[in-house]
Amino acid sequence: MAGKIGLNVTQICLPRECTEDEIIEEVLKLNEDPRVHGVYLHLPPASLTNKCILYYTPMEGRTVLVVGGEGPLGVALQCLMQRRGMVVLHSRRSSEVLQKQVCTHRCMRAHTHIHLHMMSGVGPLTAALRMQNVVQSSSRWAQGQQYRPWTLRSLKLQPLSPVPSDIEISRAQTPKPVDQLAQEIGLLQEETEAYGRTKAKVRLSLLDRLREQPDGKYVLVAGITPTPLGEGKSTVVIGLVQALSAHLKLNSFACLRQPSQGPTFGVKGGAAGGGYAQVIPMEEFNLHLTGDxxxxxxxxxxxxxxxxxxxxxxxxxxxxxxxxxxxxxxxxxxxxxxxxxxxxxxxxxxxxxxxxxxxxxxxxxxxxxxxxxxxxxxxxxxxxxxxxxxxxxxxxxxxxxxxxxxxxxxxxxxxxxxxxxxxxxxxxxxxxxxxxxxxxxxxxxxxxxxxxxxxxxxxxxMKDAIKPTLMQTLEGSPVFVHAGPFANIAHGNSSVLADKLALKLVGEDGFVVTEAGFGADIGMEKFFNIKCRASGLRPNVVVLVATVRALKMHGGGPNVLLNAVPCHHWARGGRGSVELAQAVKQAGSQPSHFQFLYSQETPIVEKIRMIAQKVYGADDIELSPEAQAKIDYYNQQGYGKLPICMAKTHLSLSHLPEKKGTPTGFTLPIRDIRASIGAGFIYPLVGTMSTMPGLPTRPCFYDIDLDPVTEEITGLF
Amino acid sequence: MAGKIGLNVTQICLPRECTEDEIIEEVLKLNEDPRVHGVYLHLPPASLTNKCILYYTPMEGRTVLVVGGEGPLGVALQCLMQRRGMVVLHSRRSSEVLQKQVCTHRCMRAHTHIHLHMMSGVGPLTAALRMQNVVQSSSRWAQGQQYRPWTLRSLKLQPLSPVPSDIEISRAQTPKPVDQLAQEIGLLQEETEAYGRTKAKVRLSLLDRLREQPDGKYVLVAGITPTPLGEGKSTVVIGLVQALSAHLKLNSFACLRQPSQGPTFGVKGGAAGGGYAQVIPMEEFNLHLTGDxxxxxxxxxxxxxxxxxxxxxxxxxxxxxxxxxxxxxxxxxxxxxxxxxxxxxxxxxxxxxxxxxxxxxxxxxxxxxxxxxxxxxxxxxxxxxxxxxxxxxxxxxxxxxxxxxxxxxxxxxxxxxxxxxxxxxxxxxxxxxxxxxxxxxxxxxxxxxxxxxxxxxxxxxMKDAIKPTLMQTLEGSPVFVHAGPFANIAHGNSSVLADKLALKLVGEDGFVVTEAGFGADIGMEKFFNIKCRASGLRPNVVVLVATVRALKMHGGGPNVLLNAVPCHHWARGGRGSVELAQAVKQAGSQPSHFQFLYSQETPIVEKIRMIAQKVYGADDIELSPEAQAKIDYYNQQGYGKLPICMAKTHLSLSHLPEKKGTPTGFTLPIRDIRASIGAGFIYPLVGTMSTMPGLPTRPCFYDIDLDPVTEEITGLF
Structure with a gap:
């Protein structure tokens, strides 16, 4: 039971010679600690003065149990307490018994160990008398741990025309305090860590708490032929989530990558969406975020x-x-x-x-x-x-x-x-x-x-970086920002953990919209064959941004939405994406038949060839001698079963950025092959891919400024 | 008035065509916004239904004023409201009038602008009727902005013997939630930005709010002949503040530098103090902190x-x-x-x-x-x-x-x-x-x-980095962590801003204890001649750690505490530093006569010579040709009046690390001279100083680990 509902089992221990005042202070502290759901207090009879009893009175949702005896009943009670998630103050002997059991229930991520030295206990009768109370309060607490329906309050948008700059739009909207947003989407207070007023990290213990909760629908937004400025997909993701949550009143969550500061100060500018489909405050999103x-x-x-x-x-x-x-x-x-x-x-x-x-x-x-x-x-x-x-x-x-x-x-x-x-x-x-x-x-x-x-x-x-960051859209819908690998030189998708947390939070009928970087030939292919393989998740719907081509390829399966669906989220926010949201909702209700493009067992060369032929439309691949030697080495080291992460230009389906449209009749040259054994993939280098962008003659930092009096930022866009 | 007490003057504006429901929603939002201290609502008479009036009812400490008319009385009322810090909903015309005045009162750091388009107003009588209410509530609010006495709750320490490792001690203590600590030391809710549960950035608007508040006593802890491990001073600072606050019950604040991650993973380990005189949680202090x-x-x-x-x-x-x-x-x-x-x-x-x-x-x-x-x-x-x-x-x-x-x-x-x-x-x-x-x-x-x-x-x-980070000691006393320049190759002192904020917060009878890096010859000399010159602050007491030498030199002035005072803070926490705290309290009550070692007008060469002779005990200095050429160049560029930041080894009073004790009969060689024009100092290079440490054969990262289940960190010490 404890394992399932994630109760806190903690041992709080006092030194043998502690005074009554010290015990009271300890208990008062426990009462104030939101992670403590009850106290099972094992004390010498002498300390059971009226003053003590007064302080031990249960607070709402928590219980202080005064109990004693190290005989069979005492131990049995302690075990029960433990299963109910009580905090147990007890003697050294039973401490050891519990210690073992505690180790089997490791859902108590945030707890503190303090070792206990106590004197003799009180009689078992005292314990029995308070039992009912304990059970009631722990059951109340356990209910609080269950899935909580959302009470999301949307933020009103009043789009202006012409559409102002991104930072002006972002600044004109007052975001909800992030703790309020967290509460609206059913997060417990102890599951968030605020970073300022508008960002919060979300603890992974949420996955334990909602283990039994069915996932929501998983929607991928992918694109084709991006421009060098990369606009489009993030804005669609945000607009779609604004439409789903603020207009169709469906639980929904956007999952985005954290942008690199390189492009922010280089050519591209911000990456928080654009126009009336943005994550706010956009400067927090684009700058240090939470430091990951x-x-x-x-x-x-x-x-x-x-x-x-x-x-x-x-x-x-x-x-x-x-x-x-x-x-x-x-x-x-x-x-x-x-x-x-x-x-x-x-x-x-x-x-x-x-x-x-x-x-x-x-x-x-x-x-x-x-x-x-x-x-x-x-x-x-x-x-x-x-x-x-x-x-x-x-x-x-x-x-x-x-x-x-x-x-x-x-x-x-x-x-x-x-x-x-x-x-x-x-x-x-x-x-x-x-x-x-x-x-x-x-x-x-x-x-x-x-x-x-x-x-x-x-x-x-990396201990804090692993927790996704919660933010919100212009219309107050929740957004996870987490991880930010580029899609051309890495696998280009936001984190598995953010998607998993969001799928639990939205509930069975909700939607999680996540984004694959650059074109479908790289971001989406890697989403399917690398990210989904790692996560075990399967998409229910795929939204393709921009013109639709012959793209029901990469393992087929999920419902590909034909975007004849017009979107005006940039100028109008969520209201401009309602049609798309309805189409996604409709598609999400249909069954999907996802399958991988290749099996992990397929030899490295064959995996590369399948991607080149079936996804890029190449006639064949051509391995350099270095690439061939690396493949032999990786096979020998036992890395042959890893999936493939192609490092290829995002500006063409082929390796040549200037080849637009759907090129045919080309052989894909594999210059070299590397391996990310920790990440778990082999990455072939196709043509020349730079892993370090440069600054243009006039980088966008020329426009970026801060008013030292109002603290307002200008020039981020 | 508004300028002095920092009232919030904000314009909230609704579109001309908004409905009654939309107005009500807007007003409800304002009621929930802690930054809003009152609402001056300018509405068409038609919307003054009962329902509206009901919602407009003042909440505690805030006022909604329904007022109208764009004639002279209306404008006069609006101006009054503005001076009282009211939120004003008003017509476009008066918006422009106010806009100008708003620009003259820029104390409202956290506010939001939304532009207003409204129809005609209601009569001035309605306004006058509600006036008294507005004045009362804004006066209540203004009181809340004044200095708040502390209600600090100390954390009990039960030191063990032998003393466990630093991280074990840190982990055994549960820190107070940082928002509770902030409240205890008189910070307003809107003045802090939490970063997780135990760290918060403090906004500089505090300096505006407490502008009229006298500063507390300013205590410098400096050292002499540090070991390469640098232990000592931080621990004294923390032990002293624990003693002052938890045992003598005096408001007090520690100001420390943020440690570099270089030493943390290299040789030195953590820098959060040690033993029972630490900043907690020490791992948060030693790792990314708040990303500065x-x-x-x-x-x-x-x-x-x-x-x-x-x-x-x-x-x-x-x-x-x-x-x-x-x-x-x-x-x-x-x-x-x-x-x-x-x-x-x-x-x-x-x-x-x-x-x-x-x-x-x-x-x-x-x-x-x-x-x-x-x-x-x-x-x-x-x-x-x-x-x-x-x-x-x-x-x-x-x-x-x-x-x-x-x-x-x-x-x-x-x-x-x-x-x-x-x-x-x-x-x-x-x-x-x-x-x-x-x-x-x-x-x-x-x-x-x-x-x-x-x-x-x-x-x-750098917009967030400029806000100091609030943490706490093992006994729950407040600590600012901010900036961390090395003392040998930079000026080696924590931030001016943290000291200034802390001096306001502790109040006239309180103590702020700050630390100068490495030995008194560099950290303390730079504290006096660079930091104090920049800040305008003057120390009341100086505590010298380790054996006392002839050190009443650098400009003399403040009371130098002869540390015959025994300290046991490492083993016993604040209780072990009570004698020191009493000595500091005593010294702080005496007048101090601070003066700089040199005037800024003194020529560069003379300034360097004065430091070399009066602080290091050198016979003279010897300038390399490069150094002489740089001095000529800096004089020509108008940099001659900047103070001097010597880059010198911290292991000897001379330029030779092996010369221990009080060396005499040496000439200090000035190899080169550089200038930090933004920081505002000239820095002569004495001998060879590396600005990049190296890793030893066995760096301390070998011992550092994280339990992925309990999330406990080991090996930071």
Whole structure:
């Protein structure tokens, strides 16, 4: 039961010598803590004064239970309490009993452990007398944990003509306080973490609470032949959700990617939609948001610094010196850290006493022996900085001549971004971060982030980034903003977790509208074959933005909406998309027959060929010798079953940006192939794809300004 | 009146054709908006139905005034309402009248403008009848804006022995919800922006509200001879504040720097204090906090990308092409942006019609003519990445051979960090960002961030970073965390703004304890001569950590506490620092006679010599030819009056880290001199100072891990 409804089972423990006042204070604190649903208090009879009892009086929805005895009844009661999610103050002995059971109910993400030392208990009769009360209140609490119907209040829009600039429209609308929005869509108070007044991170514990809740309808918005400015799809997503929620009064949620600051200050400007179909406040959406991309940058560059520092240290130290530094004696004791024990396991060394390793084992433990020419990990910045496309590092005298050519990518191209977008929980993200391959050793073995000892730190840096950010549209409908991989050089879809949370929140009859980047040939193909494969989710409806072509291809299945449906969301907001919303609603009620384009078991070359032929319309593919060699290497390393993430221009179905329309009669050249083992895909490079955009002569930052008195921003559009 | 107490003057406007229901909805929304203190409603008589009147009934502390007439009385009433901070719904005509007046009262930081179109009004009698009510409620509201006495609730500490690890201690304490803490210390709800449950940014509007409030006592904690691990001072600051607030029951505030992630994952570990004197949750303090350093990194690197891209564009385009790109024709109109007009002014060009510039003017406008060898701006990362100490950029073929040697610094060494720490408001920060010198032209003229057109974007990127972050100590006392410049390579003090906000909040009898980085020779000297000069604040008490030496030097003045006072805050929390707190309280009650070590008018060389002789005990200084040439250049550019920020090792009073104690008989070599014009100081380089730390063989990330189930972090210490 506890596992199912996500009750909080927590042990609160007081020191043996604590005074009555201290106990009271502790209990008062519990009463104020929204994560505490009841207190089961095990106390010496002497402390049961009137004053105590007064304070222990149950608050609304919570219970303080005074109970005692360590005999069978006492333990039975405690177990019951635990199943009901009570907070238990109890003796050391029963603490141990509970500890075990607590470990089997790990839905209590936010709880605090404090270890307990208590004296003897009171009699079981006292306990029995209060039992009914406990059960009632915990049952009330359990009801509060169930799915909550929405009470969404739409924001009125009064569109002006001509349509003002995006930032003027955004500023003219007052967003609802984000805690109010969260309450309207059925989030519990403890499930959100506000970041300012208009953004909140949503905790993943929601997935536990609503585990039994059926998903809503899953709608994909994809496009074809985007312009270099990329407008269109996000605006359709937002307009559609505004129409569904504010006009058709259906629960609905938009899921969008967080934009990179590169384009924001470069050519494209903001990415929060446009006109009367926007996420607001658009400047919060376009700037730092809740810091996820910054966290990715920090994590990515910690790996990079660790790689170069490690190569230098290995090159300048003997095995023994390396070993004594990597496993130092602390107060006379040498011990492997858990991350190091994991590496020993991978090396097949079962010994965990540092002094017992054989010299050969020491050597293989301390030497990653990374080949500088085979480091595939790059540094990143979230800025369009073209001068970092190819650089030489290590030129200071302190690096003793260990120079190396490398590059910076834009932060959203980092494998860590792809992992954030594909992970289905904190544990999964941590595992993926650990298995990221950063290069290979001189003997050809892959070297991972875990080998570098950095995987725990990466998970720590990313612990908040994994929670999607809740915002709202101009009409007050909810939006998740989470992850932002580019679609040409990465898999181009917002996060699996945001979609999953939203599908639970909208309820069975609701709609979640998510977006695949760039054209259907890349964003949508990757949505189906990479994102859906990772998430296990299947779309019910696909909306194609712009002219419709022969696109019922990628595994067929979901209902493709023929967009003869006119949309005026840009000029009119949700009201302009009501027809589309009705069409989506209609399509969502029909069964869909989704299937993947290829099976994971298909060999790498065949998978690439299927995408090239069936999606791009190529005659065939042509592998460079490098690409062929990589395929052989990946097969040998056991990576052959990973899905394919093509890195291809988004401006043509082919590899040549200038070939518009539906080109035929071409052979797709595969220049090279790389692997994102943590993210879980193989990515072939088709033609020349830059992973670092540049700034134009007149970047949009020329127009961006801040009034220091009103704090109003101008020039973001 | 409005200007002084910060009343909200807002115009809410409805479309001419709105229905009664729409009006009611608008008014209901206003009633729920905490920023709205009253509504002055100007309506056609027809809408004054009973239903309307019912909804317009004043809520507690707010007033809805139904009033009309555009004659003299109507306008007079509106003006009165405006002075009282009322929200005014009124006709278009009076809207214009008010608009002007609103512009003269810009204390209403958080308000929203919506433009109004209304029909005729009701008679003035109706207005007069409700007048008294309005005045009463606005006066109630004005009272709420005054200084609020604290109601701080301390958290109980039960120190264990032996003392557990820092993260265990931090985790064992449940912090108060940050909104509760904010309320306890007299912050208004609208003055905070929560970031999660335990951190909140505090808005600078507080300084307006408490302008008339006298400052508390200002206490500086400085140290001498720090160990490379830097422990000591932060812990004293926190222990002292815990003692003052939780044990002596005096209002007090700690002001600390945000730690760089470089040391956190490198050698030092966390920087949130230690033992039972910590800021909690320590992992939140040590990781991304509220993203300020990330914002600095993004802003700093945008400048860097703009520099290299601009040099490339100037090198590859003729004047005409540059001009047509920099000032493009949009819908047939060419216009300079405000940032470009500012540049024209600096060039002495008064023309603002792009087509009217002479060819020579076009050329000087489009060409910054930056000398690649004289670019002083560096890129930054907040990672200990030694391989970026010296690099070559621009090696990709797309950069056409424009390679250049440069370097990355650690993010906290960025001039933008120094600006954040020294700015006294958003306007001041923006001005400083614009005047940052990034290098010089081939003709020797300084080139600024504003010349690059990027100053507005920088202010936008930094708009949230300028608000200090509120956290708490283990005993629940308030802490501001804000800015984090290193003290050896920068000025090493937390922000002026955090200190100013805290001094207002603690009230006249309260204490603000702030910290200067590293030893008194650098952190404290810079506190006096740079930070105090910028802020106008003067310390009342100085606490020196560690053995006391002959340190009543740097301008003398404030009471130097002889630390014979034993402290046990690490093992016992605030209770262990009560004696120190009493000594500080005593010292704070005595008058102080602060004076600067040097006058700004003193020539650069003399200022450096005074610091070297009077603070470090050097016999004299010795300038390299480069240093002498720079001094001549800075004097010529008018930078001679700036204060001095010595970049010197923190491990010795001299320039040689190995010289311990009080070295004498040495001459201080000044290798080079640089200038941070935006931050406002000249910084001489003494000996070799690295601006990028490295990772050791076994960085502390080996110990850092995250339990994906409990979300508990281990290994941060």
């Amino acid at each position: 991309i910054h966290a990715i940058t920090a994590a990515n560059n910690l790996v990079a610094a660790a790689i170069d520092a490690r190569m230098l240290h290995e090159a300048t130290q003997k095995d023994k010196a390396l070993y004594s530094r990597l496993v130092p004696s602390v107060n006379g004791v040498r011990r492997f850290s858990p991350i190091q024990i994991a590496r020993l396991r991978r090396l097949g060394i079962s010994e965990i006493d540092p002094s017992a390793l054989m010299p050969q084992e020491v050597s293989s433990f301390v030497r990653l022996d990374l080949d500088p020419a085979k480091v595939t990990w790059q540094r990143v910045v979230d800025t369009n900085d073209r001068f970092l496309r190819k650089i030489t590092v290590g030129q200071a005298s302190t690096e003793k001549g260990h120079v190396r050519e490398t590059q910076f990518d834009i932060a959203v191209a980092s494998e860590i971004m792809a992992i954030l977008a594909l992970a289905d929980g904190l544990g999964d993200m941590k595992t993926r971060l650990g298995r990221m391959v950063v290069g290979s050793s001189r003997s050809g073995q892959p070297v991972t982030a875990e080998d570098l000892g950095v995987s725990g730190a990466l998970a720590v840096l | 350093i990330h914002a600095i990194t993004a802003a700093n690197n945008l400048v860097a990308a703009a520099i290299d891209a601009r040099m490339l564009h100037e090198a590859t385009q003729k004047d005409k092409a540059l001009y047509s790109r920099l000032v493009p024709s949009v819908n047939g109109v060419r216009r300079f942006s405000p940032i470009q007009i500012a540049r024209l002014r600096r060039l002495g060009i008064s023309e603002i019609d792009p087509s009217a510039l002479m060819p020579q003017e076009v050329s000087s406008f489009v060409r910054l003519d930056l000398d690649p060898a004289k670019v002083t701006w560096q890129r930054v990362v907040d990672t200990n990445d030694r391989f970026l100490r010296k690099i070559t950029v621009g090696q990709a073929s797309t950069e056409k051979g424009h390679v250049r040697e440069t370097q990355f610094d650690i993010a906290v060494a960025s001039e933008i960090m120094a600006i954040l720490a020294l700015a006294d408001g958003l306007g001041d920060m923006k001005t400083r960002l614009g005047r940052m010198v990034v290098g010089s032209s081939r003709s020797g003229q300084p080139v600024t961030a504003e010349d690059l057109g990027v100053s507005g974007a920088l202010a936008v990127l």
